Amino acid sequence: MIYDSKSENNILTKILEQSYDSASFLFDISKGANVILKESGQIFIANSIFFKMFELEFNVFQKDLFLKDLFEDNENETLEKFLKNRISDPYNSPKTSIFQTILESGKSMIVILTAIRIPGTNNILVSATEPKKPLEDILEAPENNAYKSGFKKTFSKYLDDEDESRDYAFEKEDSKNYPVKRNDLRNYQLEILNEILISANSSFTLNRMLDNVLDIISTHLGFEINYIYLKNSDGKTANIISAFGAPHFFIESQKNLDVRSWPYNLIFYAGQAKYIENLPDVTISRHDLNILENLGALSYAAIPLISDNTVIGALYTAKAYEGTFTSFEKETLEIIGKEISNIILRGMLQDKLEKECIEARQCFGLILDDINDLNENLMRSVESIKDPKKSLNELAKLMSKDIHENRLIINNLKIIREIGDSSNIQLKKVILDESIRKIIPRYPTIKIKYTDSLYCVYSDEYLPEVFANLINFMLDLGTDSSDIIIEAEAVSDSVILSVESTGPGLSDEEKLLLFSDFDEENIHLDAKSLGLYTAFILLKHYNGRITVADRVAGNRGKGLSFKIGLIRYYDES
Incomplete structure (x- = not known):
C-alpha cells in the first residue's frame, strides 16, 4: 500500500x-x-x-x-x-x-x-x-450468576462488592414478578418459544415475522419497547427492520447504525449481550444515557443474534418503568435471541429466493415482449428491402438500431443471470481508466470527456457495463448531440465518480423514484429500465452506491448527474 x-x-x-x-x-x-x-x-x-x-x-x-x-x-x-x-x-x-x-x-x-x-x-x-460466559454454560448452571453483569469489566466501571446485592435483588425480583417455581419458569420459556415458532411458520414475510416476535416479547415479558437491527451485506452497517413501542423520532435517528464503532462492535462483532441497568454506584455512560432518555426507559438490553457463528443482527428491548432485568428475563432474552436468529436467517433466504423468482419472471417477460417486438421490427425491415421505394441506407440504419437494442437486452440479462449467484462475484483489482476507456469506442458519435485518474477499485470485468448503461439511459432522455462528462476523485477509502450529461434531465419526482423501485418486491422491468437496474445491482454487489441529481442544481434542462461510490484498491507497489 x-x-x-x-x-x-x-x-x-x-x-x-x-x-x-x-x-x-x-x-x-x-x-x-x-x-x-x-x-x-x-x-x-x-x-x-x-x-x-x-x-x-x-x-x-x-x-x-x-x-x-x-x-x-x-x-x-x-x-x-x-x-x-x-x-x-x-x-x-x-x-x-x-x-x-x-x-x-x-x-x-x-x-x-x-x-x-x-x-x-x-x-x-x-x-x-475477555469473553462472556457461553449461553450453553449459563443454561446448564443457572445458579452461576457471573453472566448477569452484562458489560465486561474492561469496558465499564464495576464494583466487585455489587455482586452479592445484585444477585439478591434478582432473586427477589424473580419471586415477585413470576410467582412460580424455577422449573415452572423453564416451562414458561418453552411456552414463549413455541408461540414464536408458531408465529414464524404462519408469517409470509420476514418483516411480518419479526413484528410478531416483538409483539410476543412485549406481551409475555412486559417489555414496553422492542426493536431489531439486521446487518447489511457490507458488514459495516445495520438497519432497524422492525420496531414495537419505540418513539418515531428515535427510529428515524437510529435506523442506520455503524456497527464498527464503540460500543456497537461489542454486540455486532464480539457477540456479547449488553444490559444497561439503574443500579446503585454503577455509572452509566453518556451514550447509554442518551439512549435511555430518547426511549423514555429506565433500562435496556441488547442481545446479539448469532446464526452459524456469525452475528446477523441484534435484538434491543427496554423497560419504561423498571431499572433492572431479572435473571429469568436475561436468560429468556438470550434463548429467544438464539432461536430467532435461525428464524431470521430462514426468512432472509426466503426473501432472497422470492426476489430471484421475481427477477426471473421479469427477465422472461422481457424476452417474450421486448425481444419479440425487436425481432418483429427486424422482420419488417427485411421485408422492406423488396420495396424499391425504400432507401437501403435508411433500412440498414433501422436494422442496425434494432440489432443493437437486442444485443443490449441480451447482454444485461446475461449479467443479471451471472450475478444472481453471489458465488460468481469475485471482487478484484480493476484499473478504473481501462474500464472507462473500454466503453468510449461504443459511442463514435458522442463526445465523452474523461481524464485518466490512475485509480484502482474493487469490482470485476462487468464494471464497464455500469458506465455504458448509465450513458445509454442519459442518451435516451435527449438527443445524440449530448456530451458525456466522466470525472473521478479519491475521497478517503473510496473513489467517487460523476457521470454527467449536457442534455435534458429529470424532474425532482422522477429523480426521487429512479432507484427506489429496484428494492421493492414487485419491480417492473422493461427495455428502458433494464440497463439502469443492471447498473444498480452491479454497484450493490461491489458494495458501492449511486445517487442522481441535476448537473446544474435546480435546472433540469442542463443535464443529469450520477454520483457513483466505489471502494478504492490500494496498490501495494
Missing part, C-alpha cells in the same frame, strides 16, 4: 494526543484495553487498561515489545495471520478473533481481540476484552 509518511505521522500524532484527552473516543470513552501496533506487530502505544489486563509494567517499552510476545507460542502463527489480514483487508472492517495467554501470575486467560487498520496508515488498532 502507498502512504505518505508525513500524513501517517500526522494521524498517529493526533491519536497520541487523544490518549490524554478525557473525551477521546479511542482511549477513554471505550474504557477498553486498547493498543496501536506497527505493521510488524510491534506495540506502538497502549493505554493503562491494556497494561493492567496483561499484568505488564510500563517499563516494558524500554525494549521492543510485540503483541505476539504476550501470547502462547502455538498462537503466534494464527495471530500474525490475523494482523496481516487487517492490513490487506480491502473493506477495512473490524474483525474479531479469540486467543489464549498465560499471565505472569500463572492465570490462563481467553482474550477476544478486535482489530482494524487505522485509515491513512499501516498501523493497527486492537481492542482486547
